[in-house]
Amino acid sequence: MLTYGYWNNKGGTGKTSLCFQSVCFYAHANPDKRILVVDVCPQANLSELLLGGLDNGGSDKLLGIQGLVPRATIGGYFQQRLPAPFTMPSAVRFDDYITTPATINADIPTNVDLICGDPLLELQSNAISTLANTNIPGTNAWLAVIDWLKDLLELSSNRYDVAFIDCNPSFSIYTQIALSVVDRLVLPVMADDSSRRAIQNAFSLVYGLKLPSEIYSQYAFATRLRDANRSLPKVHLIAKNRITQYITDASAYAAVLRSIDADVDGLLRSNPEMFTFSDLEDGFVSIRDFQTTGVVAFAKGIPLYALKPGKRQVMGRRVVIDAEYKANMVHAMNGLVAML
Template sequence: MNYGVWNNKGGVGKSFLSFTLALEHAHRHPERKILLADMCPQANLSEIILGGNGKGNANLEARLAQDKRKTIGGYFDERIASPHQVTGNETSYLIAASDYNQELPDNVYLLCGDPSLELQAQVINQIGSQTLPADAWKNVHMWLKDLINACARQLGREGTSVFIDCNPSFSAYTELAIVASDRLILPCSCDGSSARAVHNVENLVFDGSAYYGDKSFSKMCERFGMALPVIHSVVLNRSTLYNKDASKAFSAMFDEIKRTANDFYKRSPGSFVAGGPAFMVMPDNHSVAIVSSHLGKPLYAIKPGKYQVYEVNPQINPEPLNRYKEAIEGMEAVLL
């Protein structure tokens, strides 16, 4: 199963949620292979996977400095030269995460992010809009799926779970990420723009024909027989909790986000998993995210105490740590 972690709003915690959820899945299912694909040009997820803010940044920069970058952007460079057929080099882009970060188990793999995705977006659009071959749009939108499928086959397709960290903008490379996803996880923050973002997801991915007719993303996918993903869950991320429940202010905003998602479900039940989306409350991670990201350390391995983050030593307290762990464990438990 391929999970895309996406919403049409920035700053909602997509990258850290991708990391914690994927690593929890890897920890609880050591018999499976976990593949993370970093489709955000900031490549924050790759930096965490490759060792954290310090070491991981150096490892990422080293990969980006290679003449033939072993990153998703490097693969897309190959596909720009060969847009309508796979290259045969797909599995050479697969990274065993534990080779770079000993904090991670040996069943975790990475397709590394690359800032060049921003530059490549225009080229992707140009190639996809060509009239010949007739399926040019489909071929281009399959680039990421081709890469993931080849890597998953090498790892063992039936035993591989994929997590794709997506950029909020619905640019060309995000379209490729959506095509490669089977399920969408939509993180939200406690504000009105997150409710609008859920509505934007409906228009951008599932029903843009009212605005752009047959040229909308959903209609183009329909034209070429490409299945759209379905929405798996809506996550209210970084919530302030009181007695294990969201505070009144957060609950009020979450109710509005739920209403927006449920109205969407009533209009288009086929856009969701059977029975509609799972709604999750993810507590504010406080210092946990800073420590985990800086050290490249999965949530399950973090214990209460002090950690060094550059020149300071933040304290991880048991109560917020356990609360966040319980929420991640609960979310991982409902993955299909």
């Protein structure tokens, strides 16, 4: 199973919205493939979108799933692992945590399954971190905990072809658990200086580059995984998200975007093993601002390709979806998915 992770340790880059559209577009274009979505974010926005969005009761449906016994979410699975952190409990069943969004939201492709997100992750974080740092002779406690998601996916009996993981904009322990099973990273960035710094921080956190001191190196995510002979995720795409609606990237942001290109180009030359691409142009994609079209799509939990242009009601207000604008959005997402 090939696994894509959508992550940036900076919030507000459009990570979840891009992941939602990527999942739907990919599943729609590949109906013969089975797709698994794992929402490893305590906000669980991706789960709400797949279950219908704000305007179609996605939040209420998610609350119902979180109320099941066992709790059918990633937090529910972690809850079962807390008393048995170093060995997989025999009582854990993969299907207990699976929701098929199409049975709730008819606009989602039927070949998509979901492990819902859960605010419990924030409450569990300190306990999980403590367990990971337990000193047990003969046991790599950190690796055993980092493998929690890997352990669960191994119970899926290889029924899926591709997985998409929406990661929290942090580098907390549950984000590391998610990233440890990712094969290919998709990094959304905005055209601003903070996104440029976030890209630099991302490479430091995941790959241990430019750490301020050797003291940190022995505890770094990359060091610990490499010491266990585990592979690190490779950067597959950097999505310049929310670019304005012009033919090329908006000129006001061009200098920042070029600086991001230059930073990545330098890393591509010095650390080619961190990337799935060798040419800079193969690793970047520009996504125009979804604007009103995106607001409607996310409010109703509808993929852009299924969104009908014209007048629509959203949360009691009437808005207009422009057909040409929508076509531009669909074209942009088709371009991104073609690179997966």
